[in-house]
Amino acid sequence: MSGAPFSFLHLTDLHMIPEGAPPLYGLDPGERLALAVADIAARHGPGGAAPAEFAVVTGDLTHLGEPGAYARLGRILDRLPMPVHLLLGNHDDRGHFQAAFPGTPRDAAGFVQQALPTPVGLFLMLDTNEPGTHAGRLCPARLAWLSARLAESEGPVFLFLHHPPFRVGISRMDRIPLLDAEALWEVLAPHAPRIRHAFHGHLHRPLGGSWRGIPFTSLRGTAHQVALDLAERETVPGSHEPPAYALVRVTPESVIVHTHDFLDATGGFQL
Numbered sequence: 001m002s003g004a005p006f007s008f009l010h011l012t013d014l015h016m017i018p019e020g021a022p023p024l025y026g027l028d029p030g031e032r033l034a035l036a037v038a039d040i041a042a043r044h045g046p047g048g049a050a051p052a053e054f055a056v057v058t059g060d061l062t063h064l065g066e067p068g069a070y071a072r073l074g075r076i077l078d079r080l081p082m083p084v085h086l087l088l089g090n091h092d093d094r095g096h097f098q099a100a101f102p103g104t105p106r107d108a109a110g111f112v113q114q115a116l117p118t119p120v121g122l123f124l125m126l127d128t129n130e131p132g133t134h135a136g137r138l139c140p141a142r143l144a145w146l147s148a149r150l151a152e153s154e155g156p157v158f159l160f161l162h163h164p165p166f167r168v169g170i171s172r173m174d175r176i177p178l179l180d181a182e183a184l185w186e187v188l189a190p191h192a193p194r195i196r197h198a199f200h201g202h203l204h205r206p207l208g209g210s211w212r213g214i215p216f217t218s219l220r221g222t223a224h225q226v227a228l229d230l231a232e233r234e235t236v237p238g239s240h241e242p243p244a245y246a247l248v249r250v251t252p253e254s255v256i257v258h259t260h261d262f263l264d265a266t267g268g269f270q271l
C-alpha cells in the first residue's frame with residue numbers, strides 16, 4: 001500500500017433502546033448515537049478532513065435486544081456515510097439481530113463472525129455472545145472458524161471481539177470477561193507475531209495495553225460508561241464520563257488509535 005494510512009472507525013457499546021422507551025441511566029442512547037453519527041458524517045465521510053473506509057461496532061448494539069431497539073439502531077446507522085460492520089455483545093440477542101440485519105455475514109454455524117480482507121490485513125470479527133450470561137464465550141465451533149481463517153491466511157491480522165480475554169481490576173467486570181481465554185490463546189499462539197491489534201468493547205472505558213504480547217484497545221461507549229473504581233463490588237460502577245468513538249489509522253509500521261470525545265464542547269484553539 002502507499003504511505004497513506006488506512007483509516008476506519010471503532011465504536012462500541014451503543015446500548016440502543018426502542019424509540020420512546022424510558023431513559024437508560026438518565027439518557028437516551030438513540031440520541032447519543034445520532035450525535036455520534038452526525039459528528040462522524042461531518043469529519044469522516046468521503047469529503048471530510050479524515051475520511052474513514054468503514055466503521056466497526058464491537059457489540060452491545062442494544063441494551064435488552066428487543067426487535068424495536070434493532071430497528072431504531074438500523075435507522076440511525078443508515079445515516080453513516082460509510083459501511084458499518086456489527087458485532088454482538090452480551091446485551092444482544094442473536095436471533096433478533098439477525099432478523100433486523102439479515103445481510104450481516106455469519107459463519108456456517110450461524111454465529112455473527114466474518115473475515116474482512118483490507119489493504120492492511122485481514123480483519124477477523126468474532127461473536128462472543130452467549131445466551132444466559134453476561135460473560136463471553138468462544139465455543140469450539142467459533143474457535144474452529146477462527147482457526148480455519150488464520151490457517152488459510154498469511155499477513156497481518158486484526159481481531160475484533162466484544163469481551164476481552166483479560167481482567168482489568170474492576171471487580172464486577174472481571175467476573176464477566178471472555179471465559180475461553182486459554183482456548184482462544186491456543187488458537188492464536190501459532191499466529192501471534194502477525195496479530196497486530198485487538199479491539200474490544202464491554203469495558204466502557206478507554207483502555208490500552210497488551211495481552212500475551214498482542215496490543216489491544218477498548219474505548220468508552222456512545223451512551224453510559226464504567227467508572228475507574230477498583231473496589232470490590234457486586235455491581236458495575238457506572239459513570240457519565242464523555243462518550244467517544246475512535247479513529248484508527250493503520251500503516252505497515254503503526255496502528256494509531258485516536259479516541260474522540262464527540263460531545264466535547266470546550267472549544268479549540270491554535271497553540
Ligand SMILES: [Fe+2]
Nearest residue numbers: 013060089202
Ligand atoms: Fe456494554
